[in-house]
Amino acid sequence: MFDVLMYLKVFLIGGFICMLGQVLVITTQMTSARILVTFLIMGVFLEVVGAFEPLKQFAGSGVTVPIMGFGYSLAKGAIEGGKTNGLLGVLTGGLTETAGGIAVAVTMAFLMALLFSSKTKK
């Protein structure tokens, strides 16, 4: 269950993907939104060419925790939805698959905003 070798792979692959993001930051001065979109599209692309599943088998959370994993879920949902429900499945599949994440992110943001305010930086 608690597989040390797996943890090592998760850490190394996950760290490597984030480091790629930092390479983008340094070389292109990309900002948060652009980085998130770039990695998200990368996840969709990897799923379309069939490379994401093997990566996921290999590194688990190392590839699913980075926002690529979100792209992968969206693409997977749309593709599987298409297989079972046709065009309607393509339209609904992606968001159905990721609905949990989006809903909790929105709810938490709302709650936090009720409780806290932005603090100034030192």
Added chain:
Amino acid sequence: MRKIGKQTIVFEHKPGVLSSYSIVGPKEGKGNFAKFFHQILSDDLFGQDSYEKAERKMFLSAVLESLKEAKLQTTDVDVLIGGDLMNQIISSNFMARELQAPFLGVFGACSTMVESLIVGASLIDGNGFKNAVCVTGSHFSTAEKQFRYPLELGTQRPPTSQWTVTGAGATILSNKKCDVKITRATIGKVVDWNVCDVNNMGGAMAPAALETLYTFFEDTKTKPNDYDLILTGDLGKLGSEILRDLMEYRGYKLESNYGDCGQMMFSNDQKVFQGGSGCGCVASILSSYVIKRLKEGSLKKVLVVATGALMSTISSQQGDSIPCIAHLIELEGKNV
């Protein structure tokens, strides 16, 4: 008042500085000018419920305190001149609403302090105005919100970035004889050398400072060494180095009497990369350090060149380069 050369005004009656007051935030209060500021806030919310309201209150306090020092009532104010970085210069407008004095709102981004002093000095110099209150300032948290990202977003600042100063400065000009006088000024042109990087304001604004400073020296036949201090407003470390290079290229070498407000505002361990920026940077240093030193006579002749970047987030997103401006005033201290 008369015009000499291409862009320079000579104030023949030498409008004086009656009083001045500066307020800064806690971070600035730990910087290099800590002992010169009149008031250092312990909390940059200043008892208000938003940073925008805190910025207004800084403006209002700076004006009221400088009026107190000059022994003037708000009803004595002939003209109040102010500007800031917020859209529609709301900080100045709302401050003026409280004061109920005749008000001119000006905008020159970070050059606003000097712009308002030029307008104030021009109205006083032989034109019958007895006094003019000039005030500008900025707030880190309001500027971040308007120009960059939410405060709590986890991003890194690029190495060329500057830190918006939380601070305000008010200076009262008068037609009376004072120790500190405004003697000449140069109104800058908008200069744009096609720099698009909004994270490198110093680099974008240095050419504007160059053009104004160069024009002043040409118009008045003076040299950098005629001054005890030449102070540019918030070019930052990188920008001030660039200005040195550019001025030398044009045949005026800036020596150790040259400094930049942005570069000098914070101490080296305060992690602000290129230094301070924002209207409040030059306003607070001018209203504290510069005027105090001129009053006591340890500085005699000073040039202040405030630079401003005149873009908006929309113009930048549409790919426009950054138009910049620099205005200059010449200040004289005691017994010159």
Added chain:
Amino acid sequence: MESFERDKRYNEYLKSKIPKTKPWPTLFNAFVVGGIICLLGEVIKDLLMLIPNMESSVASVWESVILIVIASILTGFGIYDKIGAFAGAGSIVPITGFSNSITSPALEFKREGMIFGLCANMFKIAGPVIVCGVIASIVAGLIFLIF
């Protein structure tokens, strides 16, 4: 024409003047923090799998949900932006960065009111992620549907 040449020369000069920061420390920070966040996710998932009858796919969803909640709370307490200043992309790329990019504008704009402030600005930064993600997923689904 003359000024065009000058601007070009100036921009080249400017590029040469920009301080060169060593990339290795920031790359290392991004690597370590990014790796730790992924590792945390994996540990959360393994713990969830201890629950009887837990399916792997359900545990994955819970893993994301828990990471999003943690990041949102850290944003509320003003800690996430400090992690971000240290780690750069290391805390932007993981799903926690997505959560931070939704919570931070919500906090920032709450003073402009519930609807036009908090709610309207919530997706100021993360909006493009949802838009691009949805469109890309539909394109992906269509590719598989047609071929």
